[in-house]
Amino acid sequence: MAASTAHFQLLQILVLSLTIPIISTPVVTASPPPVKAAYWPSWLTNFPPSAIDTTLFTHVLYAFLMPTTTYKFQIPASTAQHLSNFTTTLRRKNPPLKTLYSIGGGGTDSHLFARMASNWKSRQAFITSSIQTARRFGFDGMDLDWEFPENPTDMQNLGVLFTEWRRAIVHEARTTRRAPLLLTAAVYFSVDFFLDETYRKFPVWSINQNLDWINAMCYDYHGSWDTSRTGAHAALYDRNSNISTSYGLRSWIKAGLLKSKLVMGLPLYGKTWVLKDPNSHEIGSDAVAVGPGDDGVLTYVQIEEFNKKNGAKIEHDIDTVSTYSYVGSVWIGYDDAISATLKIQFAQGLGIRGYFFWALGSDSEWRISTQASRAWILGE
Numbered sequence: 001m002a003a004s005t006a007h008f009q010l011l012q013i014l015v016l017s018l019t020i021p022i023i024s025t026p027v028v029t030a031s032p033p034p035v036k037a038a039y040w041p042s043w044l045t046n047f048p049p050s051a052i053d054t055t056l057f058t059h060v061l062y063a064f065l066m067p068t069t070t071y072k073f074q075i076p077a078s079t080a081q082h083l084s085n086f087t088t089t090l091r092r093k094n095p096p097l098k099t100l101y102s103i104g105g106g107g108t109d110s111h112l113f114a115r116m117a118s119n120w121k122s123r124q125a126f127i128t129s130s131i132q133t134a135r136r137f138g139f140d141g142m143d144l145d146w147e148f149p150e151n152p153t154d155m156q157n158l159g160v161l162f163t164e165w166r167r168a169i170v171h172e173a174r175t176t177r178r179a180p181l182l183l184t185a186a187v188y189f190s191v192d193f194f195l196d197e198t199y200r201k202f203p204v205w206s207i208n209q210n211l212d213w214i215n216a217m218c219y220d221y222h223g224s225w226d227t228s229r230t231g232a233h234a235a236l237y238d239r240n241s242n243i244s245t246s247y248g249l250r251s252w253i254k255a256g257l258l259k260s261k262l263v264m265g266l267p268l269y270g271k272t273w274v275l276k277d278p279n280s281h282e283i284g285s286d287a288v289a290v291g292p293g294d295d296g297v298l299t300y301v302q303i304e305e306f307n308k309k310n311g312a313k314i315e316h317d318i319d320t321v322s323t324y325s326y327v328g329s330v331w332i333g334y335d336d337a338i339s340a341t342l343k344i345q346f347a348q349g350l351g352i353r354g355y356f357f358w359a360l361g362s363d364s365e366w367r368i369s370t371q372a373s374r375a376w377i378l379g380e
């Protein structure tokens with residue numbers, strides 16, 4: 001397709017122009033340094049911490065730890081070894097790099113967090129244990145990935161939790177004369193759950209006061225729950241709905257979140273479908289089932305392998321700012337270095353703090369991570 005080729009070249013020019021360093025621009029600003037973060041899935045047996053290219057990131061998050069039903073962290077010996085190894089290995093590789101551990105994760109018990117956040121005693125047990133755990137294993141901070149608070153009460157309790165958590169962190173830092181632990185949270189792509197029956201909105205006031213930043217999960221907009229059509233699961237723009245990264249990030253800012261507290265999520269994976277008609281292979285084309293991968297999910301490295309092996313056609317879509325490939329009846333929507341870089345340009349235009357990846361181990365020869373790190377030019 002001629003149009004696609006032209007778009008592709010245009011995108012390449014845009015991306016290349018981003019990598020030209022700005023010469024001698026004095027940066028006189030009090031703004032905090034950018035965040036270039038990534039989550040490390042601790043269950044990856046073939047991707048140890050020693051394999052992480054730490055020059056590409058400012059923060060790496062260990063995913064995940066879960067408190068017990070008493071809201072405390074009880075770490076088995078094997079996990080303890082794993083945690084120490086994680087922080088020690090990364091610190092040795094790149095001393096300024098910060099490590100956090102992330103609490104919860106997708107598919108964990110949302111009600112456990114709801115119960116914990118609902119009263120003072122359980123919040124205190126959780127907070128105290130979280131700080132002890134961070135210090136015990138040499139982490140620089142904690143990240144809460146509660147997916148998701150289910151109603152307005154949960155959201156209000158979350159705000160209170162953040163306030164008490166920050167208070168405890170400040171107190172601990174004073175008493176021990178150490179740098180205060182970082183506190184972040186992984187959150188929905190939008191400030192409110194505008195698609196759900198139960199409307200609720202994140203406590204922006206408390207995030208501004210108490211968190212270092214939030215990691216907005218700007219992905220999973222489409223997937224195996226809708227096999228009727230293909231989708232750009234991390235689209236920057238969507239003409240037909242508000243389910244897009246541009247809408248989500250702007251919703252946070254509109255709600256009063258400080259831009260320095262906002263970090264954009266980038267997926268290192270794609271979503272696959274089986275096309276109804278192999279000749280109809282656009283974003284939004286009719287589909288009949290999920291395609292290859294675990295529940296229709298392939299990592300970027302798997303997508304690259306698949307595309308190469310099967311001679312798939314790769315397209316860059318300028319409307320959504322996303323990448324897709326297709327061959328036969330298989331269709332894959334994802335981000336490559338080009339679409340990821342254009343999103344970074346968008347994020348920088350908005351003036352937000354940085355980006356994070358879900359997840360380490362999925363990039364192909366660090367291609368997207370390297371391009372992203374270069375493209376984020378401020379604070380270099």
Ligand SMILES: *[C@@H]1O[C@H](CO)[C@@H](O)[C@H](O)[C@H]1NC(C)=O
Pocket residue numbers: 048049050081082085
């Ligand atoms: C840490 O992990 C590395 C592999 O990444 C391994 O070689 C090393 O033995 C581990 N060290 C400890 C103390 O577990």
Ligand SMILES: *[C@@H]1O[C@H](CO)[C@@H](O)[C@H](O)[C@H]1NC(C)=O
Pocket residue numbers: 240241242
């Ligand atoms: C998107 O959200 C705005 C308000 O934030 C609303 O006015 C508009 O109707 C929404 N668009 C769609 C397609 O739902």
